[in-house]
Amino acid sequence: MIYLDHNATTPVDPRVREEMLPYLVEIFGNPSSLHSFGRKAKEAIEEARIRVAHLISANPKEIFFTSGGTEADNLAIRGIASYHKDRGKHIITTAIEHHAVLLCTDALEKEGFKITYIMPKKDGIVSAEDVLKAISKETILITIMTANNETGAFQPIKEIGRRLAEHNKKRTAKDRVYFHTDAVQAVGKTPFDVDKLQVDMVSLSGHKIYGPKGVGAIYIRQGSRISPITYGGQHENGMRPGTENVPGIVGFGRAAEIANSEFYKMKEVKRLRDLLERGILERIPDVQINGSQDMRLPTTTSISFSGVFSESLLAVLDQKGIAVSSGSACNSSSPSSHVLKSMELSKETMLSTLRFSLGTGNTEEEIRFVISATAEAVDKLR
Amino acid sequence: MIYLDHNATTPVDPRVREEMLPYLVEIFGNPSSLHSFGRKAKEAIEEARIRVAHLISANPKEIFFTSGGTEADNLAIRGIASYHKDRGKHIITTAIEHHAVLLCTDALEKEGFKITYIMPKKDGIVSAEDVLKAISKETILITIMTANNETGAFQPIKEIGRRLAEHNKKRTAKDRVYFHTDAVQAVGKTPFDVDKLQVDMVSLSGHKIYGPKGVGAIYIRQGSRISPITYGGQHENGMRPGTENVPGIVGFGRAAEIANSEFYKMKEVKRLRDLLERGILERIPDVQINGSQDMRLPTTTSISFSGVFSESLLAVLDQKGIAVSSGSACNSSSPSSHVLKSMELSKETMLSTLRFSLGTGNTEEEIRFVISATAEAVDKLR
Numbered sequence: 187m188i189y190l191d192h193n194a195t196t197p198v199d200p201r202v203r204e205e206m207l208p209y210l211v212e213i214f215g216n217p218s219s220l221h222s223f224g225r226k227a228k229e230a231i232e233e234a235r236i237r238v239a240h241l242i243s244a245n246p247k248e249i250f251f252t253s254g255g256t257e258a259d260n261l262a263i264r265g266i267a268s269y270h271k272d273r274g275k276h277i278i279t280t281a282i283e284h285h286a287v288l289l290c291t292d293a294l295e296k297e298g299f300k301i302t303y304i305m306p307k308k309d310g311i312v313s314a315e316d317v318l319k320a321i322s323k324e325t326i327l328i329t330i331m332t333a334n335n336e337t338g339a340f341q342p343i344k345e346i347g348r349r350l351a352e353h354n355k356k357r358t359a360k361d362r363v364y365f366h367t368d369a370v371q372a373v374g375k376t377p378f379d380v381d382k383l384q385v386d387m388v389s390l391s392g393h394k395i396y397g398p399k400g401v402g403a404i405y406i407r408q409g410s411r412i413s414p415i416t417y418g419g420q421h422e423n424g425m426r427p428g429t430e431n432v433p434g435i436v437g438f439g440r441a442a443e444i445a446n447s448e449f450y451k452m453k454e455v456k457r458l459r460d461l462l463e464r465g466i467l468e469r470i471p472d473v474q475i476n477g478s479q480d481m482r483l484p485t486t487t488s489i490s491f492s493g494v495f496s497e498s499l500l501a502v503l504d505q506k507g508i509a510v511s512s513g514s515a516c517n518s519s520s521p522s523s524h525v526l527k528s529m530e531l532s533k534e535t536m537l538s539t540l541r542f543s544l545g546t547g548n549t550e551e552e553i554r555f556v557i558s559a560t561a562e563a564v565d566k567l568r
Numbered sequence: 569m570i571y572l573d574h575n576a577t578t579p580v581d582p583r584v585r586e587e588m589l590p591y592l593v594e595i596f597g598n599p600s601s602l603h604s605f606g607r608k609a610k611e612a613i614e615e616a617r618i619r620v621a622h623l624i625s626a627n628p629k630e631i632f633f634t635s636g637g638t639e640a641d642n643l644a645i646r647g648i649a650s651y652h653k654d655r656g657k658h659i660i661t662t663a664i665e666h667h668a669v670l671l672c673t674d675a676l677e678k679e680g681f682k683i684t685y686i687m688p689k690k691d692g693i694v695s696a697e698d699v700l701k702a703i704s705k706e707t708i709l710i711t712i713m714t715a716n717n718e719t720g721a722f723q724p725i726k727e728i729g730r731r732l733a734e735h736n737k738k739r740t741a742k743d744r745v746y747f748h749t750d751a752v753q754a755v756g757k758t759p760f761d762v763d764k765l766q767v768d769m770v771s772l773s774g775h776k777i778y779g780p781k782g783v784g785a786i787y788i789r790q791g792s793r794i795s796p797i798t799y800g801g802q803h804e805n806g807m808r809p810g811t812e813n814v815p816g817i818v819g820f821g822r823a824a825e826i827a828n829s830e831f832y833k834m835k836e837v838k839r840l841r842d843l844l845e846r847g848i849l850e851r852i853p854d855v856q857i858n859g860s861q862d863m864r865l866p867t868t869t870s871i872s873f874s875g876v877f878s879e880s881l882l883a884v885l886d887q888k889g890i891a892v893s894s895g896s897a898c899n900s901s902s903p904s905s906h907v908l909k910s911m912e913l914s915k916e917t918m919l920s921t922l923r924f925s926l927g928t929g930n931t932e933e934e935i936r937f938v939i940s941a942t943a944e945a946v947d948k949l950r
Contacts, residue, residue: 195598195811203592210585210780216577220882221891224570252781253635256800256810286800286809294797393811396590400635400782400813411858415798417675418638418668420898427668428638429577429775431782500602508602514801520769 187507188552192394193335193371193486193543194511198437199396205440206398209433217430218419219508227432234439241442242369242388243379244405250425252437254402255391259286259329261404262366262387265412266327267294273361273378275277280312280341281528282334284368284514286389288524291329300324310339310477310529314346321353327364332372335514336525336541337477339487343367347384359411370394370402373510374445375452375483386410392434396546397441401434413452458486458553459544463487465557470564476526476539490531492541494567499540502563508556511541559567569889570934574776575717575868575925576893580819581778587781587822589766589845591815598800599812604806616821623824624751624770625761626787632807633817636784637752637773641668643747643786643808644769648709649676655743657681658706662694662723663910664716666750666896668771670906670944676797682706683925692721692859692911696728713852717896718907718923722758725749729766741793752776752784756827756867757834768792774816778928779823783816803889811817833928838866838934839927845869847939853948858921866909872913872921876949881922884945890938891927893923 189197200207209230215223215421217231239246252258261394267277279291280302291301302320304312317328328350333340347365352363366387369378373388380388388405392398406412406425418427466473472492491499496512503510514521526536542556571579580588591612596775597605599613603806613633621628634640649659661673663685673683684702686694699710710732714723736744748769751760755770756777762770770787774780788794788807800809850854854874873881885892895905908918924938 187604190600191601191605194601194606195596195597197594198592200593205587206592207585210580210588211582214577214579215891216573219573219576219891219893221573221886221893222569222877222889223573223891224576236774253639253813257798259797259800262888289799289809293684311639375840391811398812398813398815398818416639416642417671418641418666423681427671428636429773429781431635431813431816434782434813461870499600504603507604509597511601511603536913545942 187509188556189509190542190544190548190556191509191511192545193541195393195399195547196396198398199441199444201444202397202437202440206437208426211437214541218421229437230432231430234435236389237439237443238403241378241446242373242390242405245379245408247403248408250404250406250422251430252402252404252426253400253431255368255389255394256286258389258402259284259368261415263287263327263329263388264415265295266366267309267363268413268415269300269325269411273461274324274326276302276322276326278304278317278320278325280304280306280326281456282306282329282525283329284335285330286328286372287368294448300524305528306339306506308529310334310337310525311481312341314342314349317346318349318353321363325363327366329366329368332367332369332378333376333483334477334525335371336523337488338483339477340372340481342485343383343385351384359409364410371483375485377517380405382408391436395441396446398434398437399437400433403438448546452484453544455544455548458548458550459484459487461550462542462544462553462557463489464558465554469557470487474535476529476531485545486538486541486543488526488541490535492535492538493566494538494564496538497538498567499563502567503559504561506559508548508559512539513541569891570938571891572924572926572930572938573891573893574927575923577775577781578778578927579929580780581823581826583826584779584819584822588815588819591818591901592691599814600803612814612831613812613817616817619821620772620785623722623760623828624755624766624772624787625763627790630787630790632786632788632804633812634784634786634808635782635813637750637771637776640771640784640786641666641750643797644709644771645669645676645709646797647671648746648748649681651793652708656708658684658704658708660684660686660699660702660707660710662686662688662712664688664692664907665711665713666717666752669711669713677792685768687910690911692716692719692907693863695846696724696731699728700731700735703745706824709748711748711750714749714751714760715865716859716907717753717824718905719870720862720865721859722754723863725765725767733766741791746792753865757867762787762789772818774823777827779821780819783813783820785820793947810918830928834866837926837928839931840932841866843871843932844924844926844939845871847902847936848942851864851939851943856917858911858913867906867927868909868923868925870923872917873946874917874920876920876946878922879944880918880949884949885941888945890941893932895923
């Protein structure tokens with residue numbers, strides 16, 4: 187079995203599992219409890235908070251654990267919308283965001299917000315200039331992903347952050363334009379520093395970086411004004427109620443630490459991704475790589491195989507034990523991709539596209555097998 | 569170490585952990601993925617859905633996994649409020665709900681909803697009559713917990729369900745009064761059948777029944793009209809977006825199955841709880857049990873030790889290796905309990921109250937030790 191769908195989810199690193207195990211049966215206390223069982227659980231989540239903060243060069247006080255990236259996106263967008271709606275109801279985003287962002291903005295649109303969707307260029311990257319030009323007096327939030335889940339294309343977060351900081355210079359927490367980025371796909375694969383990027387909020391997910399599913403986090407810059415979106419106990423400093431997922435948080439912390447210390451592994455992943463692309467381009471005619479080939483994640487490639495339905499190709503590869511995807515897993519029921527569409531790909535090209543997303547466990551032998559298997563499959567299907 | 573704080577959280581049953589483990593490293597696929605890794609994960613969550621449904625005699629299609637009980641409460645209350653707000657803005661609840669309910673209704677009150685808080689009698693139980701009488705033309709939802717987390721007192725869910733069904737007889741999904749119950753503390757400890765109780769929505773939690781933290785579920789009766797409260801992928805049939813917490817859900821499923829098949833163990837838990845109460849009443853003067861002693865969970869007792877600060881007693885017991893609580897863990901930062909206050913306990917009595925909540929792992933030897941240790945501690949503190 188060869189797994190090339192790491193953008194959908196990653197296996198839990200065995201070292202992460204080891205660290206989680208004691209927090210199921212033995213150290214099982216509720217972190218809010220005042221006795222020793224509770225204190226040990228509390229210590230564990232505070233240690234994990236430090237580790238996650240470290241991965242993005244944040245202060246641990248600025249990290250709030252959630253149930254995953256989707257909840258983090260919802261909290262950022264609806265939390266800012268809810269707090270600041272009286273001073274403005276305009277939000278800027280892009281046409282290539284994950285559905286966790288786009289369906290939030292859809293819902294807000296129905297509640298009377300105005301949303302500007304910036305279109306990417308053909309390389310799958312939006313222009314910072316377009317984003318900045320869209321700001322009006324009503325704008326309260328810009329939310330743009332760090333790297334796209336389908337093409338891997340990096341968005342110009344640093345440039346937007348720098349120019350937005352300029353725009354916000356004389357503004358306070360009450361009247362600034364907040365900047366959120368969904369970095370679920372980017373963190374752990376590319377350097378990420380909240381101060382260098384000048385972002386106010388960042389969505390993170392455990393299961394995209396060899397941590398467990400069911401846990402994520404949101405970074406919220408100190409001093410930001412934002413409302414919680416769910417109500418209950420005073421967990422996570424009042425930002426996110428509900429008994430903390432202690433083993434999940436501990437696992438996420440360990441995964442963040444490993445991602446941080448083994449960042450060098452991304453070089454090998456990139457080498458294998460490039461090998462895969464070259465192999466496919468050499469062996470299979472009428473093939474194209476979608477989106478920027480320079481400005482993108484080291485893990486990801488989006489390839490269109492002219493005249494082949496991606497769903498058929500996916501199924502044939504699945505039978506050969508190779509897991510790839512035809513787009514975002516979260517949108518697998520929909521046959522076409524809003525990301526590729528916004529890049530002006532023809533419908534035919536869209537429907538013949540596969541995403542290969544590599545991980546630290548893949549080997550050169552696997553990649554060589556995938557190249558052959560894909561060439562055979564395309565040949566047969568054509 | 570003796571753990572008597574099972575209402576705050578329970579250890580994961582080793583059999584639950586066993587079942588979860590393969591879903592971390594080996595069977596790690598994203599249930600939305602179309603390849604074999606994804607299908608295996610999907611099968612696992614559907615199996616868990618059947619098990620959880622079985623515990624409350626529901627149809628698996630009516631079970632939607634969440635990150636926990638708090639999210640389930642938020643989804644029930646805000647989901648109904650959001651869908652039905654145009655026909656009515658009145659919600660009936662009680663003064664003794666968990667904060668996950670009370671802070672939701674607080675937030676809705678600020679948004680223009682009218683909330684009726686039914687007070688309990690001195691035994692900690694609300695009257696079904698009071699609840700039914702509060703219904704007006706504007707009422708869209710009744711939300712009342714099945715058993716209270718502090719006293720264990722059962723609320724008259726069955727009677728309310730029966731009388732509400734009468735009230736709703738000629739109404740449709742569009743104009744009925746919906747009935748939600750937070751059964752986080754009750755399920756697994758007392759028989760629970762959604763049809764016999766005639767409830768429309770039920771909140772459930774994994775970590776209260778020897779399952780993992782970070783996972784829960786909401787039962788929603790088929791045909792109900794309710795909006796999701798977060799936005800993203802089409803997971804959980806569109807009710808709850810975000811990549812599913814597969815190992816957590818699998819663990820919750822196994823815990824539900826065990827709770828269902830080992831329900832008989834509650835008899836022994838009740839025997840030990842009664843032994844604990846008798847021992848304390850016999851050995852320690854000026855002690856009172858709070859709330860109904862008949863209509864309550866087999867696991868729970870709330871005891872006031874006149875003239876002793878519960879926080880001091882909790883700390884002394886903690887030093888002796890005994891974990892108890894002074895109230896709800898989710899509200900441990902607040903010195904007094906809204907539940908006991910609504911039962912008209914004096915402030916002094918409230919502040920001298922401990923909650924002992926037993927579990928299936930406790931032994932008679934432990935209970936005898938706890939009785940002696942508590943008697944000694946109270947003696948010293950007085």
